[in-house]
Amino acid sequence: MTPGPALVSILRQGAYLIASVHTALDDSQMVRFQDDLIGEIGRARSRGVIIDVAALDVLDSFGSNTLRSIAEMARLRGAVTVIVGIQPDVALAMVKLGMGTGSVPTALDLEEGLEYLDRHVQHSPAASARGGERSR
């Protein structure tokens, strides 16, 4: 729908989805990202979602609100969400403006995020299937 290169890539990795935001999203793009990701959770039957915002140097209040909502929606659809790669400046700005990530867990980078999910999605059979490629 949006012309040009994809602004967000949503990749399947075993039982997890990895969504990398490549550039600052405006409000409508953010909403579209939310739709895509929530839909994909169902299609891929994912148990965990990692949202990687390492490429962002700004995150406005709408953005962080949407991230919070995505996490909540993902939880309702059975997936744990972790946000990774928040830059130091972004972290400080978010805290200054009083818009943390609420109860959504955060991790330093993708690797840490995967480890977090491995620890917190233990009880699902999907998690044990990670490592070998899952077939559907």
Place this chain on the structure above:
Amino acid sequence: MQQQDGTDTRDDAPERQDPGEQEEQLLPQLVAHLREHRTRLRQEWSNRIQAAHLLEAMTPQEMAAETTSVYDNYVEVLETGSVEALQHYARDLSERIIPRGVETHEVVGIVLLLRDVLARSLFEKYQQELGLLNRVLDAYEPAANRIANTVAVSFVEERERVIRQQQDAIRELSTPVLPVRERLLILPIIGVLDSERARQLTEQLLTGIRTHRAKVVVIDITGAPDVDQTVANHLVQTVDASRLMGASVIITGLSPKIAQTLVTIGVDLSKMNTIGDLQGGLEEAERLLGYAVTREEGANGP
């Protein structure tokens, strides 16, 4: 030469042009008078300085040398009306005497004393002719005030430069972020935390978390004498920001006084993980990271 000097003076005091030639002769005349009685007036000035207990940090020889050059500079400014040379001299002088603990009031005091000594000598010289004395003082006072002003400002500027330099030095060494184990940072805070330092600390900590891929940070504030509301809130923000980057923060070494202050002013620290001292904090951090430090049996230390 006198004519030329008179012209210079007129540039600085344009409102005095009208009375004509006679006025222009006044300052050179005055300067000549001050040059003529240089030794006596300078001696009188030194005595006044001693009587007022100023510049006691300096030896008599230094005093003599400095007072002579201040006197000469002073007369020169009266003559030329240009304070630039004096500015340089005052800055040099300040650079030399500030490290010796000379205070602002002393510097201003000696310049004002010199002004008084010279004014008094002018009184003596012209006391017979009140009209002339008035005009002499009209010429002398603005110049003298400008000199006092210049010296004081130069001194204070030099002082501020020194202070800024020291602030920079303190800032550079004030907030080390130290990796103690893999993924564990400690951040000892020594000295008063103002908002500027707190801001810098946060910045360094967050950058440190990313470079060292830290999971746990121990902030030790044993060395911080006091924490006010602004700084406490900043600490809370730092903790939140670190959490956003996936690191958990342990705060250690809250003194009884700081603990009381924080509770009294109502900072919400319920989300903060605090532990009594740095040792406890490190142990907790190691536990979080899964390190187990054991002591070898029979090792009694070095």
